[in-house]
Amino acid sequence: MNGTRTPTAAPAARAPRTRRAVLKPQGVLLAVLLVAACVAPFQLVPFRVFQLTMVLVYAIAVLGLDLLVGRTGQISLGHGGFFAIGAYVAAVLLDRWDVPYPLTLPAALAVTFVLGFALGIPALRLRGLYLALVTMTIAIFLVPLLKRFESLTGGSMGLTLTKPDAPAWTGLAQDQWLYFCVLLVTGGATLAVAGLLRSRVGRALAAIRDNEAAAEVMGVRLSRYKTLAFAWSAMLAGAAGCVNTWVIAFVSPDSFTSTLSIMLLAGIVVGGLGSLYGPLLGGAFVFFMPTMSQGINQAAPGVISGLLIIVIMYVAPTGLAGLAGRASAARLARKK
């Protein structure tokens, strides 16, 4: 997985030492990134700040999807749906009950976690392909469902909200305030996932991805971890949806078509499955690729991402860290 690790050392013994070894070069990069992230909104024009904010929003969703795909090897084509649910929970709370902004986040987290958990239970019984199929169908079904409950969701017109202003004490402009709010959520989510992966749970997830049967024999409780991974993953997509509502101040069913789910998946493929900075790169891809290539032709984003996905998958078995292990394991299994 990581070049700095000594493969011969026993896992228990190597854990503390390698963590320090990994931190060194990465720590510097992380510090640079953090400083840049804090300085950027004061150096850029509001539109650029908005773009950065959106990259961070999508990064949360990609992070969540990566937890599922990159870390446990399950496929979801419905994360756009969880994104939409998070967005709508926030929007309805703000629109209907004037709930303070910060409180919409835990609400969105709770709803998407519970839904993810409920879906995670049947998902357990589904092999990869079927899970992809079911999640995709659910995401497609969500769009007419949102239109149907018009009184709550505003139907196909959607809901228009007002963006939150920065509190006076901060002295920040609205776009800067939103940026920092989202940065906080993205940072928090990244830390939470990093902590999770370093824990016993993370090792269990890796074991499931690399060899489900072996993991079970070794005593990993498959059902529990797979369900939880699905729920956490859904919850992160929900968080992304929620902060998306803060930033855009508008939700409508047609902003959450199946394209979003596929783009999120494309995001992790392009960003790198199972890697630390993958979600950030993936978030940038999900946001910038369509807006930038739209100028060429309306269809250009699709053509480019489609080609990119296929080409990256060809080179992936050697190129992308998370997939390399899987591919070699599968190749071994096939030869038997």
Place this chain on the structure above:
Amino acid sequence: MADFIQQLVEGLGSGAIYASLALALVLIYQFTGIVNFAQGELAMFSTFIAWSFVQAGVPFWLALILTLAVSFLGGMAIERIVIRPVEGAPELTLVIVTLGLFILVNAAAGWIWSFLIKDFPSPFPESALHLGGVSLNYSTLGVLGVVAAVMGVLYALFRFTKIGLAMRAVASNPASARLSGVRVGRVLALGWGLAATVGAVSGVLVAPVLFLEPNMMGGVLVYAFAAATLGGFDSPLGAVVGGLVVGVAETLAGAYVGAIGSDLKIGVPLAIIIGVLLVRPQGLFGRAAVERA
């Protein structure tokens, strides 16, 4: 009662369309273990090709035959160019590659023919056949007839020809087929070609109803998934029966269950997929799933 029969026939009509796309999915799954998420988009692309032929003044039925031939070659080419390099890769890789293909084909169609909806001619007369209070649209009957003909040709191919026998052998045991001298690579390409052809039929038949545009097949694909899941992903017969059942269930639910209406009909295939996977994951006609190592 007459109304019910009418709904039933309408359901069979749309079911036949789902059946042909489901059959395309099953053909590929049998040979390669891949669920081709791009199958609907390939069908849509074929339909645009047919539309271009018709626009150029080619008579409908000739245009159809030309389209099927082009689709067949296109399917084989896709297997060679896109799928062959990742043959035998983990499931995750295969799913993602077919999704990439999905996005690519969808956008390519939009690039070439634009995203504006187009009228697609129906080859069947607008009128209806009246039979004791039930009026059956010729278009519905025509769809049923065409799909039945396609199934018949496929059945004959698999049952009575040497290459069909080789294809069934590969689907059942590729290693053993190879030991008997069957060139498995060619059979796989042939499978993709056939699937693209059968899928194209579903596209051409559904286009007059849905209007032609790049996103036309998204919904149909979900129904085809439901059909294939219901019938069993490894059973061509199952795909056909599954398609008809899904079509009838959808039409009846839309007509008689008030809460569903026409907008939430897409919930029907979803419920069927989840229900089947929970109760009988291998589907009605499928062999019990064997875990692939």
Place this chain on the structure above:
Amino acid sequence: MSGFLTVAGLHAGYGAGRVLHGVDLTVEEGEVCAILGPNGAGKTTLLRALCGLIRTTGTVRLDGADLPRNRPEAVARRGVAHVPEGRGTFAPLTVEENLRVGAYTRRDRAAVAADIDRVYGYFPVLGKRRGQAAGSLSGGEQQMVALGRALLARPRLLLLDEPSLGLAPLVTRELFEIIRTVNRDERLTVVLVEQNAHLTLEFADRAHVLETGRIALSGAADDVRADDRVARSYLGIGG
């Protein structure tokens, strides 16, 4: 080198694990050649290497010409039929369809029909079940289907991997007798991998003992049977 099938310096394995460490072997035309050896010696791997199912180094020549590497379908077209361990039955296909797949590379329709009848002559039970799905047959019958399928290719060399596996002793004996008959009637060269050394040595002309990826002993079947080491290790005779 003379011989119908000549193998020299054959190395093969799976991934990083090497199983064969330089196998040298000669099989004369028209003989039944047995490969014996303990579990894990590489017997199955040897057959898989011969028919191109796995990567190899070294030479494999049939009738003086190199066999293609890594392309089992091409090896099959050169007249090598392989009945794999586990029989490789096409379960949903009927018995007759299984046989027809065996004849896939042939174009002489009439001769194929005659050959199918000949297989039914060897195995009358298959004739009775010709329309039945092969997967529904008993283990012995499936082994007959596998053998029949291999014969329909009109091979010059037949590779058999543990045909006795899972069969009752009487059924095994019957099967071996038919193999011998076919060998005699059609001058078909047979390479037979077996655990069942007793019976195999009774039917084979020559035998080779494979141990940890190398040929440890070769000779006429009777001589091999008389060898002390073989008697002790594989035949359960003596101390």
